[in-house]
Amino acid sequence: MRSFGVPLSTLHSPLRRQLLLLPVMSVPVAFLGHRACALASTTPCVADLKIQSDGDFLAFTPEELTCQTEAQVRLWFHHAGKRVMQEHNWVLVMPGSEDAVEQAAIQAGEKSGWLPRGDENVLAATPMCGLGKTEMIEFVAPAPGDYPFICSFPGHGAEMRGVLHVTR
Numbered sequence: 001m002r003s004f005g006v007p008l009s010t011l012h013s014p015l016r017r018q019l020l021l022l023p024v025m026s027v028p029v030a031f032l033g034h035r036a037c038a039l040a041s042t043t044p045c046v047a048d049l050k051i052q053s054d055g056d057f058l059a060f061t062p063e064e065l066t067c068q069t070e071a072q073v074r075l076w077f078h079h080a081g082k083r084v085m086q087e088h089n090w091v092l093v094m095p096g097s098e099d100a101v102e103q104a105a106i107q108a109g110e111k112s113g114w115l116p117r118g119d120e121n122v123l124a125a126t127p128m129c130g131l132g133k134t135e136m137i138e139f140v141a142p143a144p145g146d147y148p149f150i151c152s153f154p155g156h157g158a159e160m161r162g163v164l165h166v167t168r
């Protein structure tokens, strides 16, 4: 605990204790400068986001998500289809790069899970998710702004889109 600069007295409050658990469990993230988020703010810098495909439609529901910058995001994506067997994923990309990532995913091919590995426009992505399945990923929310997300399965990206609003 002391390595995080947290006075032991703050541990007496149950609320405080919850806030402190995450930085302790996420040491690599904390060392990248993320800890300022948890220690400087009174709100928990953890965001649990849930999103799914809109049944068998090529759409996400909800189409908009919100979290705080630098939050430790846990995102669950559920494939809520009943009949359509094609897989879906959730890919967070840099603003304006939706079309480029969509094309890069096709180039990457099925063996790469329809995801361009190492593409700097890709900020976070779940693996491809089969019908009825759920995937969870964790990532640190980027700088404030509106970030598009898409499904990068071929032919889905033009319609399966939404926006993650990252607030201050």
Ligand SMILES: [Cu+2]
Pocket: 087, 088, 089, 151, 152, 153, 156, 160
């Ligand atoms: Cu899809």
